[in-house]
Amino acid sequence: MLTVTVSHKGQVVIPADIRRKLGITPGCQLDFHLEGHVIHAEVKRQLAPTRAEDGFGMLVCNKPGKRSLADFDVAQAMREGANDRA
Template identity: 60%
Template structure:
């Protein structure tokens, strides 16, 4: 357990070991929750928004001809992988 001192502005410094373990970096948002006479603090995890173009090239197909994503059947591909591994 680490002990820190609250400043005149109500600020505290989170010990480095805790920051590193929880991945808390400058700009990380923290959620404070009162539990009886204790405070629970949790880092808020955000999901970065991406655009579809960011995934361009992740799916590839070695078969000739024009293919569309709507032609892709995930279940069929998984069966093919299972058959190859058997």
């Protein structure tokens, strides 16, 4: 049995060996339920590996003319998007 410490925010770190065995990666969701004084955690869903083409169409450039990825400045687009939302 492994013992971990609860942070002041109520967070715990799942030991790496357990994360590996269960395939828990950043973004995975866990379901918790209480049974007496026992907390049960179940992996709700596991994220499938992503591919570059999965992001197709997420970023749109409305500027005229033919564009290439080399012309695109992600940081600038994020700043402009943040300004548009403000």
